[in-house]
Ligand SMILES: Nc1ncnc2c1ncn2[C@@H]1O[C@H](COP(=O)(O)OP(=O)(O)OP(=O)(O)O)[C@@H](O)[C@H]1O
């Protein structure tokens with residue numbers, strides 16, 4: 001890896017990079033910054049969490065003149081939260097050069113944005129819809145734009161922003177530089193590249209596959225009905241620092257975060273139907289650790305860089321392989337490690353195999369954790385907390401009471417009772433979720449299952465075994481038959 005000083009950057013930029021704590025370039029930065037500095041068009045693909053923002057942000061800011069009164073650069077991003085985050089990072093890179101970036105996104109008061117625009121930011125980081133609004137109102141002029149960046153370009157296409165992007169790019173002078181970045185590059189991207197870019201250089205960093213090797217990836221085959229209990233068991237056993245739970249729909253997100261709260265976890269949901277101020281406050285609370293579990297739709301799958309996310313749970317398997325790559329990429333960022341666990345219902349095994357074929361890596365199968373393990377996990381938490389309090393807190397005023405209680409009870413009985421009171425008992429509140437249909441892939445997995453030839457799989461919670469049951473006569477089939485007999 002190279003040093004930033006070898007890239008011919010100006011002193012003010014180097015100073016801000018040092019200030020941000022970056023010591024060496026990441027591979028995508030090393031490869032793309034010199035090309036982007038020459039003014040050439042560029043498509044950059046590198047794994048999640050490997051510094052693509054600075055890979056375009058550094059040349060973007062290096063090439064701008066701070067004296068200009070006009071907007072010189074536009075970054076388009078698919079979600080509001082990402083627009084805010086990118087603008088923050090660009091402001092850090094531009095702090096000593098005096099280059100200002102402003103996020104512009106839907107759900108935020110437009111008059112406020114218009115006032116902020118009058119302060120002459122050099123760079124706008126926008127979601128396409130809101131930028132279009134400003135273009136119609138003529139509150140943003142794009143005729144001085146020199147550089148355009150499409151961050152998460154493929155996701156903007158997925159979201160149906162193609163027309164908006166076309167309209168936006170047509171308003172921008174043809175003599176410009178266009179940069180396009182994402183961890184995933186499906187074929188449609190070539191379309192955009194051909195139509196809107198000039199002989200783009202394609203830089204692809206493919207160290208060990210599409211997903212980062214620092215992310216441990218597991219899956220658990222689990223029936224739909226048991227997913228929620230399995231999730232809470234995993235939270236109890238693993239006690240993640242911060243975790244993101246991805247679910248398929250907004251309704252699932254609401255139900256899940258409500259259910260988690262009922263069971264005593266500090267969780268909040270984020271999805272597109274919430275007000276922007278709610279979305280902002282949820283994300284803020286998650287970042288500062290006020291809430292430990294963020295339950296999200298794919299709105300939080302792309303680009304978000306939150307330190308301390310040790311676990312990603314795919315409560316529902318994603319509908320496409322790109323989504324998988326980005327979701328699990330919310331952990332294991334900037335050289336840190338992370339764990340991603342995907343729940344797969346029996347009929348979704350085909351989707352899992354498809355994901356494995358795209359990421360070119362096996363996802364490890366793990367058994368359904370037992371309730372005993374969950375209890376042990378909670379007890380361990382309690383024990384650690386007690387030891388921490390002994391080491392760090394003032395407990396003098398409890399000692400009198402302790403002695404009184406010890407006079408009439410033996411110490412083991414007394415402490416056991418106290419532990420029972422303070423340990424959270426797993427699965428003590430029933431939570432029901434609205435069921436969703438499995439995600440299936442044509443031609444993958446177990447095709448005969450769909451024709452009814454292979455008996456349905458059943459999971460036996462008490463014996464932790466899967467068995468195949470013939471639908472007609474109710475007899476137990478092969479796997480796990482001996483243990484499952486009479487219980488299925
Ligand atoms: N050269 C560097 N040295 C150390 N940390 C860095 C460096 N470049 C970027 N980072 C940090 O790494 C983290 C991930 O960067 P960034 O969000 O740009 O990743 P990304 O490649 O855009 O990921 P995604 O595909 O998920 O959007 C950020 O916290 C960023 O500040």
Ligand SMILES: [Mg+2]
Pocket residue numbers: 052053151303
């Ligand atoms: Mg990014």
